[in-house]
Amino acid sequence: MTTGQSGSRASKRQGIRSEYKALTRQRLTDAALREFEDRGYSQCTVDDVARRAGTSRATFYVHFSGKAELAEGMWDVIRHKLMRLYRDLARAPVRDRSMIEAWLERTFAFYAENRQRLIAIHEAIALEPLLAEVYFERTEEVADFIAPLIEDARGVTAETARFRAALLTIQHERFCYFWILRGMPFDHAQAVCGLAEIWCDQIGVQEREVPVNASPPRAGTS
Incomplete structure (x- = not known):
């Protein structure tokens, strides 16, 4: 494998990871919106948002504080x-x-x-x-x-x-x-x-x- 081919594959993997990260962040944002609308801000928890987005509490904190x-x-x-x-x-x-x-x-x-x-x-x-x-x-x-x-x-x-x-x-x-x-x-x-x-x-x-x-x-x- 040439250096160029290796770099191309690494770049592609990085692009896929970035796209997945963006999609996860959007899922969390959409889930939070639905939770806020359904239950109100005060009654909604981080766990509720993560669960609705189909991800974990740890993943939530990777994207949001x-x-x-x-x-x-x-x-x-x-x-x-x-x-x-x-x-x-x-x-x-x-x-x-x-x-x-x-x-x-x-x-x-x-x-x-x-x-x-x-x-x-x-x-x-x-x-x-x-x-x-x-x-x-x-x-x-x-x-x-x-x-x-x-x-x-x-x-x-x-x-x-x-x-x-x-x-x-x-x-x-x-x-x-x-x-x-x-x-x-x-x-x-x-x-x-x-x-x-x-x-x-x-x-x-x-x-x-x-x-x-x-x-x-x-x-x-x-």
Whole structure:
């Protein structure tokens, strides 16, 4: 066997090991997600995750330091989806009342679609100090998107705008938590109407420009 052939086989074996390791890690991640959704973060153990993934506790710790690392990874995926919603709002060319209401509906749908995951994440945040820090960083990120809108609309300082943005976004998140995640009874239409008024008041409403007394051009004119 030549040196080149030996190196090629070693490289192939290394590739197979890396692929197997990645697949095992993914199995553990998927198993943790299902366990968190089915049983909640606090009731789920490392052994539960390993058993569901068809592997051992020792193998689990080869890939992850503990449940908190898995919960942080799940939160990171959810966080990016949520940030896209706020980014869409901040970059919207027009923010009239109907647009704000449609955006709120999208956020409600997001919480409903990810209900079990978000409940598990909130349980983890309450138990894991490091994950709580990551969550607070997300709150600051969201405020950074919304603060410039408030600053422009209300004519306040950047510091005041950021404070109001934090209040606005935390209120929205807490409302969705109690209403959509925990089932506190609220009327859907009232929720949309009430929150739209609050948001429009703070970020301003950019109405679509409609020509006044404009008449359509006559045939044959440009």
